[in-house]
Amino acid sequence: MAEDGQEDSGSPLSEPDRIAPDGGLNSAVLGEGSRLLRRMEICVSEAEKRSCRNAVSMLETFTVYLIETRPLEPTADGRNSSPDSVWRRYSEFELLRNYLIISYPYIVMPPLPEKRAEFVWHKLSADNMDPDFVERRRVGLENFLLRVASHSVLSNDKILHHFLTKEQGWKDLVHETGFQAKADSRLRALNAIFRVRSPNKHLMEVKHYSDELQSYTSQLLRARTRVADRLYAVYKVHGNYGRIFSEWSVIEKEMGDGLQSAGHHIDAYAASIDDILEEEEHYADQLKEYLFYAEALRAVCRKHELTQFELEMASQDLISKKQQREELATGIVRTFSFKGITNKIFGQEAPEQREARLNLLEELTSEGEEAVKEKTAECDEHAERAVTDILQFKEQKDKDLQEALISYALMQISMCKKGIQVWSNARECFLKM
Amino acid sequence: MSGHTVPADISDHMLDLDEDEDLEVYSKNTTLADGGTMPNSPGSMVNQYQLEEDEEDHQDVKTKDIFVCVDNPESHITAIETFITYRVVTKTSRSEFDSSEYEVHRRYQDFVWLRSRLEENYPTLIVHPLPEKFVMKGMVERFNDDFIETRRKALHRFLNKICEHPVLSYSQHFKAFLTAQDLGPYKKQGPGFLSRMGETMRAVAISVRGLRTKPEEFTVMQEYIDHFSTKICSVDKVTQRIIKEQKEYMDELKQYSPSYLQWAELEEELAEPLKGVGNCIERCSKETEDQIQHLSEVLLPTLHEYVLCADTLKAVMRRRDNIQAEYEVKNEALVSRRVEQEGLQEEVEDLAGRVEQANSALRGDWTLWRNVMRTDLKSAFVSAADRNVEYYEKCLAVWESFLLSQRGESVEQTDWEHGS
Numbered sequence: 001m002a003e004d005g006q007e008d009s010g011s012p013l014s015e016p017d018r019i020a021p022d023g024g025l026n027s028a029v030l031g032e033g034s035r036l037l038r039r040m041e042i043c044v045s046e047a048e049k050r051s052c053r054n055a056v057s058m059l060e061t062f063t064v065y066l067i068e069t070r071p072l073e074p075t076a077d078g079r080n081s082s083p084d085s086v087w088r089r090y091s092e093f094e095l096l097r098n099y100l101i102i103s104y105p106y107i108v109m110p111p112l113p114e115k116r117a118e119f120v121w122h123k124l125s126a127d128n129m130d131p132d133f134v135e136r137r138r139v140g141l142e143n144f145l146l147r148v149a150s151h152s153v154l155s156n157d158k159i160l161h162h163f164l165t166k167e168q169g170w171k172d173l174v175h176e177t178g179f180q181a182k183a184d185s186r187l188r189a190l191n192a193i194f195r196v197r198s199p200n201k202h203l204m205e206v207k208h209y210s211d212e213l214q215s216y217t218s219q220l221l222r223a224r225t226r227v228a229d230r231l232y233a234v235y236k237v238h239g240n241y242g243r244i245f246s247e248w249s250v251i252e253k254e255m256g257d258g259l260q261s262a263g264h265h266i267d268a269y270a271a272s273i274d275d276i277l278e279e280e281e282h283y284a285d286q287l288k289e290y291l292f293y294a295e296a297l298r299a300v301c302r303k304h305e306l307t308q309f310e311l312e313m314a315s316q317d318l319i320s321k322k323q324q325r326e327e328l329a330t331g332i333v334r335t336f337s338f339k340g341i342t343n344k345i346f347g348q349e350a351p352e353q354r355e356a357r358l359n360l361l362e363e364l365t366s367e368g369e370e371a372v373k374e375k376t377a378e379c380d381e382h383a384e385r386a387v388t389d390i391l392q393f394k395e396q397k398d399k400d401l402q403e404a405l406i407s408y409a410l411m412q413i414s415m416c417k418k419g420i421q422v423w424s425n426a427r428e429c430f431l432k433m
Numbered sequence: 434m435s436g437h438t439v440p441a442d443i444s445d446h447m448l449d450l451d452e453d454e455d456l457e458v459y460s461k462n463t464t465l466a467d468g469g470t471m472p473n474s475p476g477s478m479v480n481q482y483q484l485e486e487d488e489e490d491h492q493d494v495k496t497k498d499i500f501v502c503v504d505n506p507e508s509h510i511t512a513i514e515t516f517i518t519y520r521v522v523t524k525t526s527r528s529e530f531d532s533s534e535y536e537v538h539r540r541y542q543d544f545v546w547l548r549s550r551l552e553e554n555y556p557t558l559i560v561h562p563l564p565e566k567f568v569m570k571g572m573v574e575r576f577n578d579d580f581i582e583t584r585r586k587a588l589h590r591f592l593n594k595i596c597e598h599p600v601l602s603y604s605q606h607f608k609a610f611l612t613a614q615d616l617g618p619y620k621k622q623g624p625g626f627l628s629r630m631g632e633t634m635r636a637v638a639i640s641v642r643g644l645r646t647k648p649e650e651f652t653v654m655q656e657y658i659d660h661f662s663t664k665i666c667s668v669d670k671v672t673q674r675i676i677k678e679q680k681e682y683m684d685e686l687k688q689y690s691p692s693y694l695q696w697a698e699l700e701e702e703l704a705e706p707l708k709g710v711g712n713c714i715e716r717c718s719k720e721t722e723d724q725i726q727h728l729s730e731v732l733l734p735t736l737h738e739y740v741l742c743a744d745t746l747k748a749v750m751r752r753r754d755n756i757q758a759e760y761e762v763k764n765e766a767l768v769s770r771r772v773e774q775e776g777l778q779e780e781v782e783d784l785a786g787r788v789e790q791a792n793s794a795l796r797g798d799w800t801l802w803r804n805v806m807r808t809d810l811k812s813a814f815v816s817a818a819d820r821n822v823e824y825y826e827k828c829l830a831v832w833e834s835f836l837l838s839q840r841g842e843s844v845e846q847t848d849w850e851h852g853s
Contacts, residue, residue, distance in 0.1 A: 223688050224689065230678065230682035237678055240667075248661075255807050401703055405710050406706070409713070409832050413829060413833060417829065420826055420829065430815045431815055
């Protein structure tokens with residue numbers, strides 16, 4: 001498909017391209033930050049269809065992808081070790097990503113390629129089994145692994161390492177971490193409506209930005225799809241000329257040759273749109289990556305909101321516990337309490353009972369203070385790390401998208417050059433009429 | 434049976450049709466100011482044309498001594514109707530014309546009148562078609578500016594095609610059309626309604642009967658015409674479809690560029706390249722608009738005229754067949770000796786002559802028409818291809834300048850180095 005690289009993609013930049021010919025990140029060049037990547041090469045090289053019986057004994061067909069890793073440094077005995085290879089299906093990638101999100105909630109998590117083909121223009125198959133879709137998914141999965149492996153924090157994760165090297169038993173390892181329970185509770189919490197009294201201003205701004213980013217990128221992708229659809233129609237209708245000119249040339253003595261040869265060039269023109277639009281899909285994929293990144297960015301902000309909310313709840317709780325203790329200790333009831341009423345009606349309780357309750361409250365209070373301290377630390381840490389990662393994300397986003405826009409311009413230039421060529425040829429033929 | 438027959442070649446019988454005294458001055462022996470003789474029939478012109486065939490635009494090689502321009506559409510409102518008139522300006526050095534410049538105003542009906550007289554007087558010459566009376570597709574108002582402009586251009590082409598025709602341009606009706614302030618008197622002349630009806634009925638009767646022997650050359654011609662007709666209609670349809678799809682593409686482009694510009698407002702570093710791409714797309718959509726206009730104004734009208742020409746050709750073939758059939762009917766009657774012989778012999782000879790004239794007129798004009806068609810279509814296709822090249826060149830420049838601004842290095846230089 002696109003393995004041979006794209007012609008006319010422009011002159012090589014002074015440094016090797018960050019984006020490889022197949023549209024994915026060029027693993028050789030991720031520069032600073034390729035922590036894991038400094039130690040090993042990673043690529044998703046193949047895709048294969050498999051069938052097996054699932055839990056309800058139904059025959060399932062799915063695609064598996066081959067992840068090949070090779071340590072870059074020679075082993076202790078000085079030889080280059082052979083590559084490891086692991087077959088994984090899409091759902092396993094999803095599992096890995098979910099685990100990473102729970103474990104590193106302050107990281108803007110690199111997205112997976114889309115589960116189902118969206119923003120499809122009519123010719124492109126929406127079928128998950130379609131070879132072009134599978135190929136683009138392969139590239140997307142490789143992209144994901146490269147981004148994760150080059151991340152300063154994520155690249156050290158053990159589960160990630162096992163994912164890359166240990167085909168059997170990896171799923172068990174993941175489930176043993178118990179992340180699933182956390183994932184469920186997090187999902188519930190995030191879906192609940194809560195209001196934070198003093199939200200982190202910066203992160204609120206980022207959340208707002210992520211909403212807008214999502215909106216604009218999806219708008220752009222939709223518009224691009226419609227444009228692609230229309231352009232396809234324009235090119236393909238031209239294909240009719242070739243057929244008609246050919247038939248017409250039979251009855252013409254002088255005009256025949258010119259007409260027919262012009263028709264051939266116009267046929268080539270009509271056929272060229274398939275490759276042109278196929279190439280543009282890579283551009284669309286780059287935009288989609290950031291559409292999904294916007295979601296991940298939003299999630300980080302929401303997680304902080306949740307933590308902040310929990311902190312506020314814990315602080316509230318602590319205040320009320322302290323108040324209760326004070327009332328009990330001093331006997332002065334400042335606020336309405338059930339105990340106060342019963343005291344008035346039935347008289348004060350016995351000193352031993354009071355003593356017990358006071359001790360209990362003391363315990364709860366110091367527990368509450370611990371909880372608040374912990375939550376505060378968690379919240380601050382989350383905010384600090386999130387801010388750092390968000391900054392990194394923004395730099396990466398600007399760089400990646402600028403490159404994507406340039407590559408889009410290059411595609412347009414290539415299309416224009418082809419157009420000039422074809423119509424100049426057709427013109428020469430018409431002149432011979 | 435009407436005694437009036439419509440001659441194949443008008444020139445000898447010009448005076449018979451026109452009762453206007455003034456026109457008697459112009460007899461068939463008039464010589465042109467440049468010393469050439471007025472052509473009697475296209476047949477005699479064939480040799481002249483064949484010599485010139487090798488040259489491009491041979492029409493212009495022959496001295497063009499009459500120029501006509503159609504412009505200035507004006508609306509006229511009366512109690513009964515509203516109609517448009519067009520100014521027709523003629524410049525000529527021909528001696529048949531009293532003056533060298535004329536200006537008259539004509540409406541569509543007048544053009545229709547002219548064409549029908551030309552067809553009557555020259556039944557087997559190929560007279561260029563007029564633009565249609567109505568446009569069926571879409572509710573195009575008769576007084577819509579685009580419609581008027583398209584019609585004006587087509588009327589201009591129509592008159593110029595007549596000017597360029599070696600026989601038709603000398604038609605008395607053509608001269609009257611170009612010069613008379615009031616066409617009224619001319620319109621009253623000519624074969625009456627009843628005789629025209631009779632003619633049509635005879636034609637129908639004859640076509641039912643069929644021809645005895647159709648000369649091979651005209652069978653071949655008919656086959657060509659049928660084939661050509663289908664092909665030119667298809668090309669016309671495809672071109673219309675392309676224009677339609679281009680318009681829809683352009684509409685989507687207009688929605689596409691704002692999505693980049695809106696996003697740009699959200700970004701900092703990314704704002705500039707996003708705006709750049711958005712602007713490029715906007716400019717390309719403008720180029721697409723211009724290109725669509727060219728297609729609609731150059732290629733499509735030419736194709737459409739030749740679609741109409743195909744119908745004209747079919748009509749010419751029918752008329753030729755009718756002339757032959759008329760002769761055959763009379764000839765059979767003569768041969769069978771069943772009918773009164775008196776005068777029949779003469780009539781049959783007369784009709785035989787008519788058939789000869791009709792055939793030779795068609796033969797000559799056919800070659801002429803084929804060449805004109807080739808030239809016209811070639812020029813239209815070349816122009817369309819040219820415009821496409823121009824379109825892509827302009828879009829290329831737009832994107833290259835964006836790339837230049839982003840990369841800050843010479844794109845053309847590096848492209849050249851890599852032989853792109």
